[in-house]
Amino acid sequence: xxxxxxxxxxxxxxxxxxxxxxxxxxxxxxxxxxxxxxxxxxxxxxxxxxxxxxxxxxxxxxxxxxxxxxxxxxxxxxxxxxxxxxxxxxxxxxxxxxxxxxxxxxxxxxxxxxxxxxxxxxxxxxxxxxxxxxxxxxxxxxxxxxxxxxxxxxxxxxxxxxxxxxxxxxxxxxxxxxxxxxxxxxxxxxxxxxxxxxxxxxxxxxxxxxxxxxxxxxxxxxxxxxxxxxxxxxxxxxxxxxxxxxxxxxxxxxxxxxxxxxxxxxxxxxx
Amino acid sequence: xxxxxxxxxxxxxxxxxxxxxxxxxxxxxxxxxxxxxxxxxxxxxxxxxxxxxxxxxxxxxxxxxxxxxxxxxxxxxxxxxxxxxxxxxxxxxxxxxxxxxxxxxxxxxxxxxxxxxxxxxxxxxxxxxxxxxxxxxxxxxxxxxxxxxxxxxxxxxxxxxxxxxxxxxxxxxxxxxxxxxxxxxxxxxxxxxxxxxxxxxxxxxxxxxxxxxxxxxxxxxxxxxxxxxxxxxxxxxxxxxxxxxxxxxxxxxxxxxxxxxxxxxxxxxxx
Numbered sequence: 001x002x003x004x005x006x007x008x009x010x011x012x013x014x015x016x017x018x019x020x021x022x023x024x025x026x027x028x029x030x031x032x033x034x035x036x037x038x039x040x041x042x043x044x045x046x047x048x049x050x051x052x053x054x055x056x057x058x059x060x061x062x063x064x065x066x067x068x069x070x071x072x073x074x075x076x077x078x079x080x081x082x083x084x085x086x087x088x089x090x091x092x093x094x095x096x097x098x099x100x101x102x103x104x105x106x107x108x109x110x111x112x113x114x115x116x117x118x119x120x121x122x123x124x125x126x127x128x129x130x131x132x133x134x135x136x137x138x139x140x141x142x143x144x145x146x147x148x149x150x151x152x153x154x155x156x157x158x159x160x161x162x163x164x165x166x167x168x169x170x171x172x173x174x175x176x177x178x179x180x181x182x183x184x185x186x187x188x189x190x191x192x193x194x195x196x197x198x199x200x201x202x203x204x205x206x207x208x209x210x211x212x213x214x215x216x217x218x219x220x221x222x223x224x225x226x227x228x229x230x231x232x233x234x235x236x237x238x239x240x241x242x243x244x245x246x247x248x249x250x251x252x253x254x255x256x257x258x259x260x261x262x263x264x265x266x267x268x269x270x271x
Numbered sequence: 272x273x274x275x276x277x278x279x280x281x282x283x284x285x286x287x288x289x290x291x292x293x294x295x296x297x298x299x300x301x302x303x304x305x306x307x308x309x310x311x312x313x314x315x316x317x318x319x320x321x322x323x324x325x326x327x328x329x330x331x332x333x334x335x336x337x338x339x340x341x342x343x344x345x346x347x348x349x350x351x352x353x354x355x356x357x358x359x360x361x362x363x364x365x366x367x368x369x370x371x372x373x374x375x376x377x378x379x380x381x382x383x384x385x386x387x388x389x390x391x392x393x394x395x396x397x398x399x400x401x402x403x404x405x406x407x408x409x410x411x412x413x414x415x416x417x418x419x420x421x422x423x424x425x426x427x428x429x430x431x432x433x434x435x436x437x438x439x440x441x442x443x444x445x446x447x448x449x450x451x452x453x454x455x456x457x458x459x460x461x462x463x464x465x466x467x468x469x470x471x472x473x474x475x476x477x478x479x480x481x482x483x484x485x486x487x488x489x490x491x492x493x494x495x496x497x498x499x500x501x502x503x504x505x506x507x508x509x510x511x512x513x514x515x516x517x518x519x520x521x522x523x524x525x526x527x528x529x530x531x532x533x534x535x536x537x538x539x540x541x542x
Contacts, residue, residue, distance in 0.1 A: 007490050058337075059336070059337055060332075062333065063334040067329075070495075071494070092496070096482065100482050100484065122526065125333045125526075131396075180530045196542065199540075201531065206411075222340035222341065223371060225337040225363070252529065255393070255475070256472070258522065258523065258525070259451045262523045263470050266470040269441050271441060
């Protein structure tokens with residue numbers, strides 16, 4: 001049996017400072033290159049606490065865990081920079097950071113990513129990275145999700161680094177309104193080929209699933225979920241167009257899902 | 272070792288008919304009272320296939336599973352009514368239904384619920400029920416999520432039944448535009464107290480988490496996620512107001528998350 005430890009709360013008191021307090025998270029897990037790079041960029045702007053899932057949580061969207069207990073543990077500490085791993089999902093990690101570690105302390109900025117793979121079009125619904133940014137936004141924290149459009153282990157991080165730095169600076173200067181967060185997608189190209197920044201809308205493209213049917217050793221079927229994006233909406237104002245044309249896409253997301261323009265039509269329905 | 276079965280695809284051929292083909296799902300699991308009631312209501316309108324998670328999947332949002340295989344199995348069959356249980360999440364169930372069972376067959380309507388508990392305000396982000404409706408919408412299926420504002424085992428299902436029947440009929444008559452689905456919240460009151468139907472917007476209210484800290488037998492902390500909705504936005508046009516005032520709330524949700532009105536402002540930012 002393990003040695004009994006002292007019951008000790010995990011709430012931490014962050015050093016008072018004029019520097020912004022920045023929460024960094026992701027969905028690829030705390031050891032992913034992307035989140036470590038993002039934390040290092042964030043350190044140029046403020047005090048950083050990195051709280052991320054202990055392992056990969058891609059595709060976990062805005063899932064939260066309330067049927068089993070959550071845990072969080074510190075794995076690194078230095079001046080103005082702490083790293084924690086948490087279970088389970090990215091949104092769980094944000095809630096643990098905000099409600100356990102930083103209870104009652106104002107978070108000035110939430111950064112999620114840098115995701116390995118793009119989160120454009122309808123990927124915003126599946127992405128744990130974007131969900132973490134939306135969760136920050138729901139809690140009135142200016143929040144940005146960053147994604148690099150590549151799944152290899154050695155993508156053009158120099159482009160992602162430059163873009164993230166530029167956009168973080170712009171957000172700190174311009175502020176974001178409540179209920180709006182940013183979904184940033186960065187093309188995987190050498191920095192010198194990057195043409196600039198585009199404010200975009202979400203391309204209204206959907207995933208076409210390919211559920212590959214296989215059979216286990218006793219002949220029972222099982223399925224691997226896979227798919228590809230059907231690009232029917234790649235107009236010049238979309239995130240898809242920006243990525244394809246070597247621009248960084250900055251897509252403002254709102255947390256009000258209401259189809260306001262349709263309410264008037266629906267009010268004519270008879271019930 | 273189990274006996275080897277014949278490798279046999281699970282794709283099914285639904286009987287040709289003029290009656291709508293209706294997919295029913297939920298996040299409380301295939302055995303929940305709410306989903307069985309919804310399937311029975313749906314049977315009055317068409318041929319029904321109920322495909323739902325094998326167990327509770329509340330709070331799973333739009334999560335999908337691609338790191339482990341998916342399974343689906345039939346548990347009931349009669350004329351124009353089939354029931355399947357699927358792993359893991361509600362959105363997985365929708366994808367399995369659409370891409371494995373009903374491959375290439377048009378689904379006329381997707382119904383999710385009836386959820387045990389409301390899905391108003393920011394709950395739309397966490398709910399597996401609403402995610403299933405959004406998933407249907409992304410796939411161009413007219414989709415409705417139903418939630419009954421009560422967690423007890425014997426809520427006022429007669430009110431939910433009446434509301435669901437009325438709204439399904441209205442959707443089949445009026446159709447829904449692409450990229451818009453409905454989030455229906457039903458107050459838990461006797462039918463005679465129900466005042467009618469309101470077309471609403473999403474109340475911009477957030478959850479205040481309470482992560483309760485406990486200590487395991489060896490003194491290590493763990494946390495139970497819990498919380499309550501902070502109601503700062505309960506104007507007469509919101510879903511919250513409707514529920515509190517004994518109306519059924521019909522909230523049209525759009526799958527375009529773009530903050531269109533903010534794009535013009537952001538274009539003035541300097542990068």
